[in-house]
Amino acid sequence: MRIARFVLDSDPMYGVVDGEEIAVIAGDPFFQGIQPTGARHRLEDVRLLAPIIPRSKVVCFGRTYAAHAKELGNEVPVAPLMFLKPNTSVVGPGDPITLPAFSDEISYEAELAVVIGRICKDVPAEKTADVIFGYTCANDLTARDAQKTDGQWARAKGWDGSCPIGPWIETDLDVEDVRIQGRLDGQTVQDGDTTLMVWSISELVSYASQAFTLLPGDILLTGTPAGVGLLREGQRYDVEIEGIGTLTNTFRR
Structure with a gap:
């Protein structure tokens, strides 16, 4: 099932994507479940938003793909490397992203x-399916120059607009072998799959829950395959994940 958040006239609503239509559901599916209202709209008539704005946090993992760690001159950490993005970093599919004035080196990461x-808290790896609502596409945008100079990654990873997600949440996905691609202006620059990860998705969710109480709507970014590079004003980046769809954003100064 694909759960989208969208706007038609004014207030955001949730719906279930059904082919070229979206079936409106009542209230918030994270707390009220899936309750169809009977109303339907054509997808082309609505504007998709970020499928969720986290109530508290975005937990991110770095260097979970050995080839990506190597391409930036880093070793694979002995344990998962975590950092946080604020919920103000989250934007949706199709949103134009303003590159921050403090950086000249913004990198994409599908x-x-x-x-x-x-x-949930302290979830065993074998139980993580019980706490996952679903999966979506993300782009962990990074100010590489700030990342090098700041020491802490809060500014480099957490600036406004640095976490586009979407286009919707897929609730039924086997993530053991999922292809992840990134395209810059239509050219494929990242192409990997989850079999290449150092830690499994379940292990990462479990690890995060040992440090943080995870709340409904919290997002975990699970790391990027090799092929990262820099973005310029006027370019477009597509994140396509098998079984979910494609997240597209453009960039401006």
Whole structure:
């Protein structure tokens, strides 16, 4: 099932994507479940938003693909490397992203994102399916120059607009072998799959829950395959994940 958040006239709503249509559901599916209202709209008539704005946090993992760690001159960490993005970093599909004035080196990173469905803490890896609502596409945009100079990654990873997600949440996805691609102005620059990850999705969710209480709507970014590079004003980046769809954003100064 594909759960989207969208706007038609004014207030955001949730719906289930059904082919070229979206079936409106009542309220918030994270707390009220899937309750169809009977109303339907054509997808082309609505504007898709970020499928969720986290109530509290975006938990991110770095260097989970050995080839990506190597291309930036880093070793694979002995344990998952975590950092946070604020919820103000989240934007949606199709949103134009303003590159921050403090950086001249913004990099793209296509990633599979996990969306948490229930409050949880200290979840065993074999039980993580019970707390996952679904999955979506993400782009972990990074100010590389700030990342090198700041030490801490808060500014480099957490600036406004640095976490586009979408186009919707896929609730039924086997993430053991999922292809992740990134295209810059139509040219494929990233192409990997989750079999290349150092840690599994379940292990990452479990690891995050040992440090943080995870809340419904929290997002976990699970790392990027090799092929990262820099973006310029006027360019477009597509994140395509098998079984989910494509997240597209453009960039401006």
